[in-house]
Amino acid sequence: MKITLKKAVLGLSLLAGLGACDVNRLPETNISDDSFWTSESDIKTANNYLYTFLPGFNNDDVWSDDAFGLAANTISDGSRLAPATASGDYNTPYSLIRAANNVIEKAPRAAVTPAVLNRYLAEARFFRAWAYFGLVQKYGSVPLILKTLDENSPELRQPGAPRETIVEQIYTDLDFAIANLPTITALGTADFGRISKTAAQAFKARAALFEGTFAKYHAKGDAAKHLTIALAASKAVIDSKEHALFGNYFDLFQLAGEGRQNKENIIVRQYGVSNTERVSTHSYYRGSLENGNVNPTKSLADSYLMKDGLPISKSPLWVLPDSSQKVFRNRDARMSATFMKRGDAMMTTKPIFDIANLVFNKTGYMFRKFANVDDWNTQNSTIDRPLLRYAEVLLIFAEANYELNGAITDAELDMSINLLRERGQIAKLTNAFAKTNGLDMREEIRRERRVELAQEGFRYWDIIRWKIAETELVKPVLGNFYFKTEFAAATVNLTPDNIILVQAASFRKFDPAKDYLWPLPINEIALNPDLDQNPGW
Structure with missing residues (x-):
């Protein structure tokens, strides 16, 4: 799959998407239909392009109370504005939907058995469902496009479909996928x-x-x-x-x-199995974890239970730590696998981790998942991202x-x-x-x-669906205990109980009347006057 996908991606410029304003359009000139849609190999090649839309590593956790980056995040602290133009949040799912619709419409031209055809149609319908779920999470109601469009298609000016209608389509596509994959x-x-x-x-x-x-x-x-x-x-x-x-x-x-x-x-x-046999690479460890673009918070750290199955607020095993290592003592083993701690392998210039660098790791904590010394050296990791x-x-x-x-x-x-x-x-x-x-x-x-x-x-997304974002995101962002003898000298704000204060509650807000849905891009509403902006935006 990795080698096949690599070759397919290199040769699929004919399937590449269009610009933002053409989010739902697929001109006939984008692909040579007569010469392409003839065999199973053609369908599989087209479907391989869909896999390139699977999301790579990102720093989305800084939207939540689990993580903080090098600076405040506008989604997390409630200061964002409706975007003037569409970005990947809106355009990329529609590019995937367009590509999936193209396969669904044109794959039946190939000389293959019904079982083979349905297997690849099932993949395409899975990816269409994947894209629409992401849109529903963010925006709730969006246009439901189930066919390829040209510049004269009336669907380009249709309003957003009801949320329930989109969800039903997601289920329908996934049921077809379940039956045929x-x-x-x-x-x-x-x-x-x-x-x-x-x-x-x-x-x-x-x-x-x-x-x-x-x-x-x-x-x-x-x-x-x-x-x-x-x-x-x-x-x-x-x-x-x-x-x-x-x-x-x-x-x-x-x-x-x-x-x-x-x-x-x-x-x-x-991503691949090595630097010589790869689909692509990423530098998530060096570019995000070590550089401080995503750091765990005290809120996340405090969620880990003690070994007796009790939270730190109830367990007799919990003792206020007087060193960074003792934060992890008698805790859920997953905490030590997720957070860097003294003695863990780190990077070439600092082989063994001792304490987070507050210049980068603002919370005084550093994530460990996906951390790999070799990846830090090469900045070309092939560790896959589990989705x-x-x-x-x-x-x-x-x-x-x-x-x-x-x-x-x-x-x-x-x-x-x-x-x-x-x-x-x-x-x-x-x-x-x-x-x-x-x-x-x-x-x-x-x-x-x-x-x-x-x-x-x-x-x-969990605090959004549980409707607790209005409670959790307005709290101050706190970090580790400040261990003065361990942390390098740095300007740092502290709470009265010696905990690193990363962002005060006075700088954080969440409006439940609008912030549970994302704002639609303003240019998309200008292009389609029948598309309504989400409430409050």
């Missing part, structure tokens, strides 16, 4: 990385959980309907037995966690179960949350344990999601 076992090593049946099921579960909890907590739509879909789809992935958790949490985000031998990864953005893991499916199963029924059994916890806790080397969660220790089961399920998926771009 091969299993990950059938794909095997040769086609590892292509979308599988369980990938479509797992993504359907993700979309349905988002929509179900958004409907429930924002009082918009049929929450039970979507949560039922999320529960069924996640259970289908579990029952397939196609996936399992990877043994080592840190290695899951290293080269050791790549490829078919890792049954936890369901969808990945592939959907089996761990997320287990979390969806637990959350959808609880949100739908108001309860979850110990057996259901054992087949989901407790598998993740076992890997984190912390005590099991049971209903009796929660009751005895005064824990809220919903909050513990949410906590588990936060720590398991930390630094993977989920937290912002």
Whole structure:
């Protein structure tokens, strides 16, 4: 898949997108139809282009209360304005939709069997669903385009479709994908990385959980309907037995966690297997983690449980640390795998980590996931980005179960949350344990999601769908304890209890009347007067 995709990308300039103003248009001159759409190889090549839209590494966690960068983020602190022109947030999904629609319309011309055709149509419909889910998350209502358009198409001036209509189309596309895609076992090593049946099921579960909890907590739509879909789809992935958790949490985000031998990864953005055999590369470690473009916050750090399964506010194991190393003592093992700590391998100019550099790591913490010394040296990492893991499916199963029924059994916890806790080397969660220790089961399920998926771009969307962004994002951004004998001399603001103050609450706001949806680009509204701006923008 990696080598095939590399060659396909190099030769697919004929499938490349147009400019921002042409977001929904695909002129006939973009592709030589008569000579191209004739064989399975042609369809597969066209579909390979869709895979280039899978997102690479980014710093989106700074939108949330999990991370902070080198400076304040306008989404996180509520200071952003409606953009004058469309950016990748709006244009890129429509470019993917256009490319998927093109395949859906033209692939039937090829001389292939119905089964082969449907397999590739299923891939295209998966990617169309992927793009529309991203648009719904951000904007709610957007134009629903299900065919390729030219400059005279009336759909170019159509209003945004109702949110529920778009979500139903997402489900319809994913159901077709589920029915026609091969299993990950059938794909095997040769086609590892292509979308599988369980990938479509797992993504359907993700979309349905988002929509179900958004409907429930924002009082918009049929929450039970979507949560039922999320529960069924996640259970289908579990029952397939196609996936399992990877043994080592840190290695899951290293080269050791790549490829078919890792049954936890369901969808990945592939980069390659080495610097000589690669699709592309990234410099996420040196360019984002070490340089401070994304740093963990105290809010995230405090979410990690002690080994006894209790939060730091309740556990007798928690002792106020007098050194940076003691922050990690008796904690969930995933914290040490996600945060840099004294003794970890770091980089050539500083082989062993001791303490974060406050010039770059403003919170006094530094992320460790995906950190690799060789990657720092070359700035050409081929570590893949996991986009959907089996761990997320287990979390969806637990959350959808609880949100739908108001309860979850110990057996259901054992087949989901407790598998993740076992890997984190912390005590099991049971209903009796929660009751005895005064824990809220919903909050513990949410906590588990936060720590398991930390630094993977989920937290912002979680606090949006749970409708708690208005509570969490207005809090001050805090960092590590300030260990004066360890940190290099730097100008730093501190709270009265000796915690690094990164951004005061007075500089942060969140308007629940408008900030739960993103503003549409102003130029898109100018191009299409029937497109309404989201409320408050």
